[in-house]
Amino acid sequence: xxxxxxxxxxxxxxxxxxxxxxxxxxxxxxxxxxLASEGKALAKPIDQPTSFDLLPKHPPKPAQxxxxxxxxxxxxxxxxxxxxPKPELYKWHGKNFPEDIKFxxxxxxxxxxxxxxxxxxxxxxxxxxxxxxxxxxxxIADDITLIRSMHTGVNNHLPSNYAMNTxxxxxxxxxxxxxxxxxxxxxxxxxxxxxxxxxxxxxPLIGGENxxxxxxxxxxxxxxxxxxxxxxxxxDAPRHLRGKxxxxxxxxxxxxxxxxxxxxSGESDLQARMAxxxxxxxxxxxxxxxxxxxxxxxxxxxxxxxxxxxxxDYGTRCLIARRLVERGERFVQILCNGQxxxxxxxxxTALPQRCAEIDQPAAALVKDLKQRxxxxxxxxxxxxxxxxxxxxxxxxGLDRRxxxxxxxxxxxxxxxxxxxxxxxxxxxxxxxxxxxxAIDGIVHHYDWLATVLHQFGLNHHELxxxxxxxxxxxxxxxxxxxxxxxxx
Numbered sequence: 390x391x392x393x394x395x396x397x398x399x400x401x402x403x404x405x406x407x408x409x410x411x412x413x414x415x416x417x418x419x420x421x422x423x424l425a426s427e428g429k430a431l432a433k434p435i436d437q438p439t440s441f442d443l444l445p446k447h448p449p450k451p452a453q454x455x456x457x458x459x460x461x462x463x464x465x466x467x468x469x470x471x472x473x474p475k476p477e478l479y480k481w482h483g484k485n486f487p488e489d490i491k492f493x494x495x496x497x498x499x500x501x502x503x504x505x506x507x508x509x510x511x512x513x514x515x516x517x518x519x520x521x522x523x524x525x526x527x528x529i530a531d532d533i534t535l536i537r538s539m540h541t542g543v544n545n546h547l548p549s550n551y552a553m554n555t556x557x558x559x560x561x562x563x564x565x566x567x568x569x570x571x572x573x574x575x576x577x578x579x580x581x582x583x584x585x586x587x588x589x590x591x592x593p594l595i596g597g598e599n600x601x602x603x604x605x606x607x608x609x610x611x612x613x614x615x616x617x618x619x620x621x622x623x624x625d626a627p628r629h630l631r632g633k634x635x636x637x638x639x640x641x642x643x644x645x646x647x648x649x650x651x652x653x654s655g656e657s658d659l660q661a662r663m664a665x666x667x668x669x670x671x672x673x674x675x676x677x678x679x680x681x682x683x684x685x686x687x688x689x690x691x692x693x694x695x696x697x698x699x700x701x702d703y704g705t706r707c708l709i710a711r712r713l714v715e716r717g718e719r720f721v722q723i724l725c726n727g728q729x730x731x732x733x734x735x736x737x738t739a740l741p742q743r744c745a746e747i748d749q750p751a752a753a754l755v756k757d758l759k760q761r762x763x764x765x766x767x768x769x770x771x772x773x774x775x776x777x778x779x780x781x782x783x784x785x786g787l788d789r790r791x792x793x794x795x796x797x798x799x800x801x802x803x804x805x806x807x808x809x810x811x812x813x814x815x816x817x818x819x820x821x822x823x824x825x826x827a828i829d830g831i832v833h834h835y836d837w838l839a840t841v842l843h844q845f846g847l848n849h850h851e852l853x854x855x856x857x858x859x860x861x862x863x864x865x866x867x868x869x870x871x872x873x874x875x876x877x
Contacts, residue, residue, distance in 0.1 A: 538818025772804020
C-alpha cells in the first residue's frame with residue numbers, strides 16, 4: 390500500500406512491511422541499509438514510493454507517555470452502581486423518571502428509577518467516592534483520574550465501540566493502537582509492537598476489528614495473543630531445523646532478500662513476506678519469555694490474584710501486560726469476551742461477578758507499574774464504550790428484583806485512567822442529578838483520543854495518513870480538544 394504519514398516536524402517515512410497475518414504484521418523489517426537509524430526519521434520526498442517500519446521514532450513534541458495499556462470493558466459498566474454516586478436517585482427510587490429518556494431497548498423499557506444497589510464510600514486522601522464492588526480500585530484512588538462525564542452520543546454497542554477506539558461511529562477505521570505504532574514505532578525489536586490479550590471465554594464483540602489497522606499499512610495491525618499456552622502458534626522451528634541449520638537457512642534467505650530488494654525496491658507486500666521469517670526467529674525466545682509469568686515472585690502473583698480462581702485469568706493477563714510494557718511494548722489491550730458488561734438483566738448478580746474478576750488485577754497493575762517506576766510513562770485506561778441508565782430495564786423482572794437490569798447510556802458514563810501524565814486523585818466532570826447526561830466537563834470520545842495522542846507527544850490535528858487522494862485521521866472532528874484539566 391502506498392501512503393504517507395505526516396505530523397509536525399517529522400516525516401516519519403521509512404521502510405516497511407505489509408504483513409501476512411496478525412502474528413507477522415507487527416514485526417520489524419531487515420535493517421541493513423533499509424531502515425532509518427534508531428530513534429530517527431528517514432526523510433523522503435513525498436512523491437517517492439513510501440514504505441513503513443516499526444523502529445522507534447521521536448514524537449514532534451515532548452511526551453509524557455511512552456506506552457499504553459487499555460483494559461477495555463466491552464458492554465458498558467454501570468457508572469451508577471460503580472463510579473457516580475447520586476443521592477437524588479435514592480429519593481426517586483421506585484418513582485417514574487421525571488424527564489425524557491432515550492431507551493435502546495424500548496420493548497423492555499421502564500421509567501421506574503432504580504437507585505444504586507451497592508453502597509458508596511470515600512477512598513484515599515482525595516476522598517474519591519467509589520462503590521463497595523471495587524474495593525481494590527479504592528486502594529489506588531490517589532493514583533487515578535476518574536472521568537465521570539464521558540459521551541459518545543449513540544446508544545448502540547457497535548458505533549460506540551468504534552467511536553471510543555477509532556474516533557468514528559463506523560467500521561473500517563484504524564484503532565488507537567495502530568495510530569500510535571504508525572507515528573512512534575516500537576521500543577522493542579523482538580516483540581509485537583501492539584498486542585491484544587483475549588479472554589479464554591471467547592473473542593470480544595467485533596473480534597479483530599478491535600485491533601484493526603483500517604486504512605493504515607498492515608504492519609500496524611495488532612497481534613492477537615491466545616489466552617492460553619502456546620499464546621502464539623508456531624514460534625518454535627521444526628526440530629530438524631533448530632540451531633545451526635536454521636541460522637544457515639536464515640543467512641541464505643537474508644542474502645537473497647537483499648538481492649531482491651536491490652532489484653525490486655518498493656514492493657512492500659513481498660518485502661514483508663521476506664522480513665517475517667527472520668523476525669519470527671527473533672521472537673522464538675523473546676516472546677515466550679515475555680509471556681511466561683512462572684518466574685514472578687509469589688508476592689507479585691498474589692497481588693494480581695493469579696493464584697485465585699476468580700482472578701486467575703484476568704490477573705495473568707494484567708501481569709503479562711506489565712511484562713510487555715517493561716520490555717518495550719507500545720500498546721497492550723486486555724479484552725473481555727463478547728460484551729460481558731452489558732447488564733440488561735440480572736445486574737444484581739452479574740455485576741458483582743464481573744467486578745470480582747477484574748477489580749484486584751486492575752488495581753495491582755497500577756500498583757506494580759508504580760513500584761517499578763513505569764507508571765509515569767505508561768498510560769493505563771479502564772473503561773467501556775458506554776454506561777447504563779438510571780431506570781429499570783426488563784419489564785418481566787419488575788416483580789423479581791434479582792432479574793432487573795439497566796439499558797444503555799452513552800450520554801454520561803465513567804471511566805478511569807492512571808499514569809502517563811494524568812492527574813492523580815482527581816475526579817473530572819459531572820453528570821446530572823440522575824447520572825443520565827454529562828453536564829459539566831464533558832469529554833467526548835474524540836476529546837479523549839486527542840488527549841491520549843497529546844500525552845504521546847502527537848498533535849491530533851496533524852497526525853494523518855494519506856492513501857492516494859484520501860487523508861485519514863484518528864481525530865478528524867474540528868471541535869476536538871485536548872482535555873487539559875486531566876493532565877498534570
